[in-house]
Amino acid sequence: MYVYDQYDQHIIEDRVRQFRDQTRRYLAGELSEEEFRPLRLQNGLYVQRYAPMLRVAVPYGLLSSRQLRKLAQIARDYDKGYAHISTRQNVQFNWPELEDVPEILAELATVQMHAIQTSGNCIRNTTTDQFAGVAHDELVDPRPWCEIIRQWSTFHPEFAFLPRKFKIAVNGAVSDRAATEVHDIGLEAVRNGTGELGFRVSVGGGLGRTPIVGSFINEFLPWQHLLTYLDAVLRVYNRYGRRDNKFKARIKILVKALTPEVFAERVNAEWAHLKDGPSTLTGAEVERISRCFVDPSYQALEDQDATLARLDAEHPGFARWRARNVVAHKKPGYAAVTLSLKPTGTAPGDITDKQLDALAELADRYSFGEVRNSHEQNIILADVEQARLFELWGELRELGFATPNVGLLTDIICCPGGDYCSLANAKSIPIAEAIQRRFDDLDYLFDIGELDLNISGCMNACGHHHVGHIGILGVDKKGAEFYQVSLGGSASRDASLGQILGPSFAQEEMAEVIEKIVTVYVEKRIEDERFIDTFRRIGIEPFKERVYAANH
Amino acid sequence: MQRIIKNGQVIDETWHLLDKDATLDGLSNSDDLIVPLALWREHAHALKVRDGGLGVWLDSHEEVEEIAEDLGNFRVIALNFPSFTDGRHYSSARLLRERYGYQGEIRAIGDVLRDQLFFMQRCGFDAFAIRADRDPHDALQGLQDFSVCYQAAADQAPLFRRRQA
Numbered sequence: 047m048y049v050y051d052q053y054d055q056h057i058i059e060d061r062v063r064q065f066r067d068q069t070r071r072y073l074a075g076e077l078s079e080e081e082f083r084p085l086r087l088q089n090g091l092y093v094q095r096y097a098p099m100l101r102v103a104v105p106y107g108l109l110s111s112r113q114l115r116k117l118a119q120i121a122r123d124y125d126k127g128y129a130h131i132s133t134r135q136n137v138q139f140n141w142p143e144l145e146d147v148p149e150i151l152a153e154l155a156t157v158q159m160h161a162i163q164t165s166g167n168c169i170r171n172t173t174t175d176q177f178a179g180v181a182h183d184e185l186v187d188p189r190p191w192c193e194i195i196r197q198w199s200t201f202h203p204e205f206a207f208l209p210r211k212f213k214i215a216v217n218g219a220v221s222d223r224a225a226t227e228v229h230d231i232g233l234e235a236v237r238n239g240t241g242e243l244g245f246r247v248s249v250g251g252g253l254g255r256t257p258i259v260g261s262f263i264n265e266f267l268p269w270q271h272l273l274t275y276l277d278a279v280l281r282v283y284n285r286y287g288r289r290d291n292k293f294k295a296r297i298k299i300l301v302k303a304l305t306p307e308v309f310a311e312r313v314n315a316e317w318a319h320l321k322d323g324p325s326t327l328t329g330a331e332v333e334r335i336s337r338c339f340v341d342p343s344y345q346a347l348e349d350q351d352a353t354l355a356r357l358d359a360e361h362p363g364f365a366r367w368r369a370r371n372v373v374a375h376k377k378p379g380y381a382a383v384t385l386s387l388k389p390t391g392t393a394p395g396d397i398t399d400k401q402l403d404a405l406a407e408l409a410d411r412y413s414f415g416e417v418r419n420s421h422e423q424n425i426i427l428a429d430v431e432q433a434r435l436f437e438l439w440g441e442l443r444e445l446g447f448a449t450p451n452v453g454l455l456t457d458i459i460c461c462p463g464g465d466y467c468s469l470a471n472a473k474s475i476p477i478a479e480a481i482q483r484r485f486d487d488l489d490y491l492f493d494i495g496e497l498d499l500n501i502s503g504c505m506n507a508c509g510h511h512h513v514g515h516i517g518i519l520g521v522d523k524k525g526a527e528f529y530q531v532s533l534g535g536s537a538s539r540d541a542s543l544g545q546i547l548g549p550s551f552a553q554e555e556m557a558e559v560i561e562k563i564v565t566v567y568v569e570k571r572i573e574d575e576r577f578i579d580t581f582r583r584i585g586i587e588p589f590k591e592r593v594y595a596a597n598h
Numbered sequence: 599m600q601r602i603i604k605n606g607q608v609i610d611e612t613w614h615l616l617d618k619d620a621t622l623d624g625l626s627n628s629d630d631l632i633v634p635l636a637l638w639r640e641h642a643h644a645l646k647v648r649d650g651g652l653g654v655w656l657d658s659h660e661e662v663e664e665i666a667e668d669l670g671n672f673r674v675i676a677l678n679f680p681s682f683t684d685g686r687h688y689s690s691a692r693l694l695r696e697r698y699g700y701q702g703e704i705r706a707i708g709d710v711l712r713d714q715l716f717f718m719q720r721c722g723f724d725a726f727a728i729r730a731d732r733d734p735h736d737a738l739q740g741l742q743d744f745s746v747c748y749q750a751a752a753d754q755a756p757l758f759r760r761r762q763a
Binding site for chain 2: 051053056057060061064068081084085167197198199200201202203204205206207208273281284285289319323324325327328330331334
C-alpha cells in the first residue's frame with residue numbers, strides 16, 4: 047500500500063495542528079457554530095443524535111495491520127468499543143467527545159491516517175474495487191490512480207467549498223465492483239487499441255434524492271491528462287453548479303440541466319486551457335506511486351482444487367463459506383476471503399475493538415499484513431493461501447467473521463439510521479435484523495442466491511437503496527416511521543435504479559413483505575436465474591400483486 | 599479605519615469600496631475607488647479618466663470573463679464572498695492569475711475569515727479584507743496553516759514536480 051514520505055506526513059501533521067486550533071477557538075467561542083460547521087465536516091466530524099460521529103478516511107479501503115490496531119485502540123479509548131465500516135470504505139466512530147477529536151487525529155497521524163474531507167462540500171474519499179490488485183478479471187490496477195487522485199484532491203485549494211459533496215470512484219476490472227456509474231465522476235481504467243492506458247469518464251451519477259446513472263463524457267482520456275481533466279470538470283461544476291438549493295446542488299443536476307453533451311463541451315473548453323499544463327502527470331510520478339502497489343512476495347503455489355473439494359465434502363459449513371465468502375485470485379494457490387460483518391443481530395458493518403485487534407493478527411498471519419474494506423461494509427483478506435483456507439475458516443468462526451452470506455440477501459448494506467443519525471427519517475438497523483432473522487435458514491438463503499438488499503434510513507441514501515436489487519427507504523409519514531420498497535436496482539456494470547413497488551409499510555410488516563417478494567422470485571425464476579434477472583424479465587407487476595393482495 | 603491583510607501584513611486600508619448601487623454622482627476624483635461591476639460596465643470611460651486609483655469588484659455570481667479585456671485598467675480586483683461557503687471565486691482568482699495573467703491586487707471581500715485564507719492565497723489572492731468583527735492579526739496565522747501542498751495552484755507547481763526523495 048502507499049507509504050507516506052516526509053511530505054505526506056507533514057501535511058497530515060499540519061492538519062492535526064490546524065484542527066486542534068479550530069476546535070480550541072470553537073470551544074472558546076471565537077468561532078460560531080455556523081462557522082465551525084464546515085470546518086469540522088471537512089474533518090469528518092458530525093454532530094449526531096447522541097454524540098459526535100467521526101468518520102476516518104480509509105483511502106480506497108486499504109488498511110494495514112498497524113492501522114487496524116490503532117483503530118482498535120481508538121474504539122476502546124474514545125468510543126464504546128465499536129467501529130463501523132461505511133459504504134464509502136471508511137471507518138466511523140459513533141461516540142467520541144468533541145474535545146477528544148484533535149487527540150484522536152493526532153493518534154491517527156502516527157499511523158498515516160486522517161479524517162480529511164470525509165464529509166463537507168468537497169472531494170470525498172475516492173473508492174474502488176475491494177479486490178483491486180488481486181482480481182482475476184482485472185485489466186488495470188486502480189490503486190495507484192486512486193492514490194494519485196487522493197493526493198490531488200487533498201486540500202485542493204480551489205474546490206474546498208463546492209456547491210455540494212463530490213465523490214469519485216475508479217474501476218479497473220471487467221466487473222464494476224466500485225459502482226462507478228453512480229458517482230459524481232466514475233473512472234474506468236481501460237487500454238486502447240495500441241495498449242495505451244486511459245480512462246473512460248462518466249459524470250453526474252449519484253444516489254440521494256435524485257438518483258441517476260452517470261453519462262459518459264469521454265471515452266478515452268489518456269492517463270497523462272487525468273488531473274487536468276478532473277480540474278476542468280471540477281472547475282465547471284464549482285462555477286456553474288447550483289448553490290441556491292442544496293437538494294439541486296450535486297453535479298448530476300448541472301449535467302442534466304445542460305445535457306451531458308453541452309456539459310462535455312464546457313469541460314473540453316476549460317480543459318483546452320489546462321491540458322499539458324503543470325498538472326500533467328509524469329511517468330516518473332506514476333511509477334513512484336505504482337511501486338507501492340507491486341505484488342507482495344507471493345510463493346509459487348498451485349491451486350488446491352482437489353484438497354478443497356475433499357474438505358468441502360467433509361465439512362458442509364466450510365463448503366458453504368467457501369462458496370460465498372471466498373473468491374478466485376489472480377495467482378494460483380491463493381484466494382481472496384471476505385469476512386462478513388453481517389451476522390444476524392449485529393448492526394451491518396459494525397466491528398468491535400477486540401475483533402479489530404484479532405483481524406490485525408489474521409492479516410499479519412494470512413495476508414501480508416493488509417486488509418480492505420468493501421463498500422458492501424465487509425472486510426477482505428486479499429492474499430490467503432488456499433492451503434490455509436480451512437485453518438482460517440476455523441479462526442474466523444471463533445471471531446464471528448464466518449457467516450457464509452456474502453452477496454446473499456442477509457449481506458445487507460445498511461446506514462446507521464435513526465438509532466444514530468440525526469438526518470434519518472427512520473431506523474434501519476432493526477429492519478435489517480428482522481429480515482436477517484426471517485431468512486435464518488441457510489439452505490433457503492443459498493437457494494435464493496445472489497441478492498443485494500440495501501437499506502437507507504432517509505433519502506440521502508447512505509445505504510444505497512436505489513441500487514439494491516431490493517431497496518428499502520425509511521420515510522416519515524406524519525411523524526411515524528414507514529418504509530418504501532423498490533425493486534430492480536443494480537450497482538454493477540449494467541447499473542439501474544430501483545422502481546418503487548407502491549405504498550410504504552410499517553416496520554413490523556417489513557420482514558413479511560420481503561418474504562413475499564422473494565417467494566414470487568423463487569416461483570418465477572428459470573433455472574439459475576438471479577433475482578435481478580428474473581425481475582428484469584417479468585417486471586414489477588407480479589411482485590406488486592403478491593405484496594398488496596388483500597390478506598385472506 | 600479598516601485594516602486589511604496585504605502581502606502577509608496588516609495595513610491600513612486606503613481604498614474605498616463602493617456599494618452595488620453606486621452612481622457617478624459625487625464621486626471623488628482623487629480617491630482610490632473599488633467600483634461595482636455594473637458601474638464599470640456603464641461608465642468605463644468616465645472612471646478611466648479620473649485621477650484616483652481604480653479597482654472593480656465582482657459579486658459571487660459575476661464572472662471574470664466580463665472584465666477579461668479590461669484588466670489593465672484595474673489596480674485592484676476585489677472578489678466578494680457573500681458567505682464563506684460560496685467557493686466560486688476561488689476559481690475566479692485562479693483564472694485571473696493563471697489564464698489572464700493579471701498582476702495587480704486580488705482582494706477577498708465579504709465573509710472572509712481566517713480559516714479560508716490559506717486556500718485563497720494559493721488561488722492567487724494577495725489581499726484580504728477580514729470580516730469587520732474579526733481581528734486581522736489573528737487571521738494572519740491562517741496563511742501559515744500548511745507547509746506542504748500536493749497540487750498545483752496559482753502559487754506553485756504540483757508536489758510531484760518538486761518532490762525529492
